[in-house]
Amino acid sequence: MTKLNLSARDILQKEFKSKVRGYDPVEVDEFLDTIIKDYETYNQELLALREENHRLVNKVDQLTQSQATLSRMKQEVPNPTSVTNFDILKRLSNLEKEVFGKKLEESSGSVKIDVSEKARASLSSAAEKVLNNDDLGATRRF
Structure with missing residues (x-):
């Protein structure tokens, strides 16, 4: 999994330094940029996992159908002791x-x-x- 810059605890515990008129806008912008990068990383990871899940579900369906076909074929195979x-x-x-x-x-x-x-x-x-x-x-x- 891709290394993320922030965890939920980091975001929760983040404190901005205050100035006379509030928080330092540059510091807040830098922090928000880091959060945005993490969200983009999460979104890419989520899309990749959804695609992999879809591929694996399709493969399971295909293998299930193959197994059903093989079991039907085994049932249709004549008994070797039957008359030829x-x-x-x-x-x-x-x-x-x-x-x-x-x-x-x-x-x-x-x-x-x-x-x-x-x-x-x-x-x-x-x-x-x-x-x-x-x-x-x-x-x-x-």
């Missing part, structure tokens, strides 16, 4: 093998190979797309 698209595709592949495997055994051998290869290619392509996709939120429609 890869798990769903794996299950689907096993089901298709089970269902189509029985049907294909009943049908001819050449058709069996053709359908099996198509199913594997389709599943491989779907699994590759899921693994390469970084946006898991968009793919969690299941």
Whole structure:
């Protein structure tokens, strides 16, 4: 804080020398000039503290909003134990093998190979797309 020339006690205890017609005007003027300088210093200090207070209040508001956003984001983060698209595709592949495997055994051998290869290619392509996709939120429609 800036060093001030007068304290409240100094102003209260200040005594002016009297002359025949009252106080010495030069001494009174010098004292009032010192008081004015102190008031200007107080005013500058007050303005600086108000600006700092305003800046800090804004920063607290901003941090509060950031914290609220982070807490909302933490709530929206999916559970790591939840089912992923890869798990769903794996299950689907096993089901298709089970269902189509029985049907294909009943049908001819050449058709069996053709359908099996198509199913594997389709599943491989779907699994590759899921693994390469970084946006898991968009793919969690299941």
